[in-house]
Amino acid sequence: MQTVRAASLTLEPQVAAHAGEMFAVLSDPAIYEHENAPPRSLEWLRERFAKLESRRSADGSEQWLNWVIRLPGSELAGYVQATVRADRSSAIACELASAYWDRGLAREALEAMMAELAARHGVRSFTAVLKRGNLRSLRLLERLGFKHASHDVEFDELSMQRDL
DSSP, X not given: OOOEEOSSOEEEEOOGGGHHHHHHHHTOGGGGGSSOOOXXXXXXXXXXXXXXXXXXXXXXXXXXXXXXXXXXXXXXXXXEEEEEOTXXXXXXXXXXXXXXXXXXXXXXXXHHHHHHHHHHHOOOEEEEEEETTOHHHHHHHHHTTOEEEXXXXXXXXXXXXXXX
């Protein structure tokens, strides 16, 4: 994995050493209005990040690529992640602390990551899943050119897709 530079942020390959800074970012309760739950503890997050450093699923069939979003002032704002499959498709996600919402940072981070995935990993199709009520993420994905792919009524989730 490479460090990815964008105009106003840097994507650093996520490692266990980021857990301390990211624990504070991911402890923001506003994030979890539409998401699952914050990390259980700093140690749990450190262990999770350490496992993800392999960059591969347990069976080796997928690449798991995770970057933290670093701002020029050196603080971390959140993360972007991608699951890259053999068919050159990728499931992507992004999470930022609420202090960094509505600044264009999520868009910039996702654009930088998708360009990296296309250039270095040959990805040609992107998907993202979100809760139907998460209008902020829905608008972001639409601005990035994603289209509605499906709706899971049971979990009230939308799947969005963008092809290159």
